[in-house]
Amino acid sequence: ETGVTQSPTHLIKTRGQQVTLRCSSQSGHNTVSWYQQALGQGPQFIFQYYREEENGRGNFPPRFSGLQFPNYSSELNVNALELDDSALYLCASSLEAHEQYFGPGTRLTVT
Amino acid sequence: AQKITQTQPGMFVQEKEAVTLDCTYDTSDPSYGLFWYKQPSSGEMIFLIYQGSYDQQNATEGRYSLNFQKARKSANLVISASQLGDSAMYFCAMRARSNFGNEKLTFGTGTRLTIIP
Numbered sequence: 512e513t514g515v516t517q518s519p520t521h522l523i524k525t526r527g528q529q530v531t532l533r534c535s536s537q538s539g540h541n542t543v544s545w546y547q548q549a550l551g552q553g554p555q556f557i558f559q560y561y562r563e564e565e566n567g568r569g570n571f572p573p574r575f576s577g578l579q580f581p582n583y584s585s586e587l588n589v590n591a592l593e594l595d596d597s598a599l600y601l602c603a604s605s606l607e608a609h610e611q612y613f614g615p616g617t618r619l620t621v622t
Numbered sequence: 623a624q625k626i627t628q629t630q631p632g633m634f635v636q637e638k639e640a641v642t643l644d645c646t647y648d649t650s651d652p653s654y655g656l657f658w659y660k661q662p663s664s665g666e667m668i669f670l671i672y673q674g675s676y677d678q679q680n681a682t683e684g685r686y687s688l689n690f691q692k693a694r695k696s697a698n699l700v701i702s703a704s705q706l707g708d709s710a711m712y713f714c715a716m717r718a719r720s721n722f723g724n725e726k727l728t729f730g731t732g733t734r735l736t737i738i739p
Contacts, residue, residue, distance in 0.1 A: 513666075544726060553626075553713055553729030554667070567726055599665050603727075610657070611717075611727060613667035 513537060515604050515614035523620045524592050532587040532617045536604030542566070543585040544611060545577060548599040560585055561607075589619075597621045624649045624716050628730035635704050636738050642689070643699040643733050645714030654718045656697040657727065658688065661711040670712075673697060701735075709737045 514537035524530050536543050542561045546554035556569035560579035574590040583604070589596055597620050603611035625648040635641040647656065658670040673681045673688045681688045689698040701708055711734050715727040 546727075546729075551731075553715075553731050554727070556726040556728070559726060569726065601665075601667060603667070610669055610672060612669065613659075616665040618665070 513612040513614065515602065515612055517600075517602055517614040517617050519617060520615070521618045521620075523622065526592055526594060526621055528592050529588065529590045530592060530619060532589075532600050532602075532619070534585045534587070534602035534604070534614055536583045536585070536602075537612055540604035540606050540612075541583050542605045542607060543579055543583065544603045544605070545585070545587050546601045546603065547571070547596075548601060548616075549595075550598070554601055557587065592621045594621050624651070624654070624718055624728040626714050626716055626728055626730035628714055628733050630733045631731075632734040632736070634736045634738055637706060638703055640700060640702045641704050641708075641735065643701075643712050643714075643735065645697045645699065645730060647695050647697060647714070647716050649716060649718060651718040654716055656688070656690070657715040657717065658686070658697075658699045659713045659715060660708075661713060661732070663710070667713070671699065704737050706737050706739060709735060711735075 516535045544559040545557040548554040558568040559566045563579045579585045599616045601616045603613045605611045627646045654675045656673045659667045671683045671686045687700045711732045713732045714730045
């Protein structure tokens with residue numbers, strides 16, 4: 512157990528809808544990173560938040576957005592869902608430049 | 623840009639045998655870190671072992687060791703005395719150190735390890 516939690520565990524949405532995924536970081540961690548893992552692939556970096564500011568972004572369109580709150584928990588929002596957004600979404604928390612600890616993930620299915 | 627290559631999509635190993643999972647990497651950054659994660663069918667990424675680019679000795683964590691060959695840009699994971707619970711996906715990942723704090727991880731495509739009783 513890493514102490515990183517994510518909700519919900521599973522989610523089914525329809526193309527065009529919007530979704531919000533949540534992540535609670537491990538106690539004492541101030542950095543949260545989000546990754547998308549398509550079936551059969553390795554995780555791909557979406558973006559990272561450090562002390563409530565975006566600190567790096569991967570090759571994802573602007574309809575992927577995020578927030579980090581004062582307690583360092585985080586949200587990932589995806590607008591105008593597409594079928595290819597179906598994936599496992601992982602968040603990872605860390606204390607600045609140390610190892611990232613992952614949560615159990617949210618499985619999103621877009622139909 | 624960083625790149626991780628894992629050339630073994632799947633491996634089958636007899637229980638109690640040792641297994642080596644291959645990983646090669648490419649980066650122009652002089653300072654970087656290499657990680658191995660285990661991902662069971664439940665989906666959670668479990669941290670196994672870390673090797674820094676300036677570390678002189680190969681990292682070890684229990685039954686896991688990392689065979690780091692910097693000149694060859696390889697960072698193979700060795701699991702000794704494999705167990706049935708080792709059956710999972712294994713990912714090699716790299717992080718380039720940033721002046722702005724933590725840096726993203728770049729992952730390979732993974733190796734599915736199956737331990738045979």
